[in-house]
Amino acid sequence: MSGGAGGGKRDRYVQPSVLMALLEGSSYGYELIQKLSDFGFMRGDAPPGMVYRHLRQMEEEGMVSSQWDAEGTGPARRNYTITDQGRETLEAWIVFMERQAEAMLAFVERYRNFSAKD
Amino acid sequence: MSGGAGGGKRDRYVQPSVLMALLEGSSYGYELIQKLSDFGFMRGDAPPGMVYRHLRQMEEEGMVSSQWDAEGTGPARRNYTITDQGRETLEAWIVFMERQAEAMLAFVERYRNFSAKD
DNA sequence: AACACATATATCCTTTAAGCACATACGTCA
DNA sequence: TGACGTATGTGCTTAAAGGATATATGTGTT
Numbered sequence: 585m586s587g588g589a590g591g592g593k594r595d596r597y598v599q600p601s602v603l604m605a606l607l608e609g610s611s612y613g614y615e616l617i618q619k620l621s622d623f624g625f626m627r628g629d630a631p632p633g634m635v636y637r638h639l640r641q642m643e644e645e646g647m648v649s650s651q652w653d654a655e656g657t658g659p660a661r662r663n664y665t666i667t668d669q670g671r672e673t674l675e676a677w678i679v680f681m682e683r684q685a686e687a688m689l690a691f692v693e694r695y696r697n698f699s700a701k702d
Numbered sequence: 703m704s705g706g707a708g709g710g711k712r713d714r715y716v717q718p719s720v721l722m723a724l725l726e727g728s729s730y731g732y733e734l735i736q737k738l739s740d741f742g743f744m745r746g747d748a749p750p751g752m753v754y755r756h757l758r759q760m761e762e763e764g765m766v767s768s769q770w771d772a773e774g775t776g777p778a779r780r781n782y783t784i785t786d787q788g789r790e791t792l793e794a795w796i797v798f799m800e801r802q803a804e805a806m807l808a809f810v811e812r813y814r815n816f817s818a819k820d
Numbered sequence: 821a822a823c824a825c826a827t828a829t830a831t832c833c834t835t836t837a838a839g840c841a842c843a844t845a846c847g848t849c850a
Numbered sequence: 851t852g853a854c855g856t857a858t859g860t861g862c863t864t865a866a867a868g869g870a871t872a873t874a875t876g877t878g879t880t
Contacts, residue, residue: 595713595802596867597809604809608816614828624805631869636830659828659875678813681806684713687742688803691715691722695796698726714838732857749839754859777846777857 597625598638600677606648606666607674613639613662639664647673715743716756718795724766724784725792731757731780757782765791 601623605616613636620630639662642648647670654660666674719741723734731754738748757780760766765788772778784792 685806
């Protein structure tokens with residue numbers, strides 16, 4: 585896709601998606617990678633490095649907190665929980681997304697209207 | 703902005719906005735800067751450097767073509783026209799935006815539904 | 821025991837994009 | 851002449867994403 589629209593690279597909304605997934609229940613990186621694809625913002629799985637990077641940064645900023653979970657089988661997991669500040673950030677994302685979605689739909693309509701009168 | 707949603711930095715959709723503005727009629731950088739704010743993707747004017755950078759890059763990629771216009775008063779303008787390839791790219795952006803808007807609205811609804819059942 | 825495999829986390833390096841300040845130049849009007 | 855509005859650009863720095871790779875644990879297989 586030469587100069588391809590959206591490109592599927594930006595606008596993947598990893599941060600709000602992680603916050604939403606954690607709002608619905610605490611989780612950990614590896615599991616989140618799979619859950620993120622359900623939000624429809626990316627094709628295929630999110631690159632692991634990106635998810636872990638976001639999680640660590642979000643913890644630094646106080647949106648999530650984590651603790652090691654060595655229960656069960658396999659390697660230990662770092663289990664993440666959303667914080668009150670994370671909930672506030674998610675709320676702000678919701679407001680932003682509503683505004684953004686509205687702008688996009690208006691944009692699309694403007695295009696259709698223009699194309700129609702050719 | 704500490705973890706601020708959207709941040710207002712990314713997702714400004716300069717490229718599709720420029721293409722749309724040019725679809726409706728040829729224009730030039732300085733004028734486009736003002737028109738871009740109408741699309742609702744940014745607060746205030748787009749930074750000039752960004753717009754000119756996009757225009758030159760889009761010309762390299764064949765989405766727009768330009769010619770100097772020294773008519774009228776003031777400094778000469780580089781007047782841009784959308785090309786067929788630009789129209790194709792815009793069409794791809796439209797498809798992308800519809801999908802993206804849908805995903806965002808679903809995201810918002812998912813949030814509201816979850817919050818409602820607390 | 822050796823090996824492959826799924827799970828799980830993390831770091832490194834490079835490229836890409838944005839932010840922001842600044843430089844240049846023309847014409848008008850006080 | 852000097853400030854201001856118009857108009858186009860460049861340069862430097864930071865922020866984010868991409869993608870490859872490293873590490874480690876437990877399970878199942880031969």
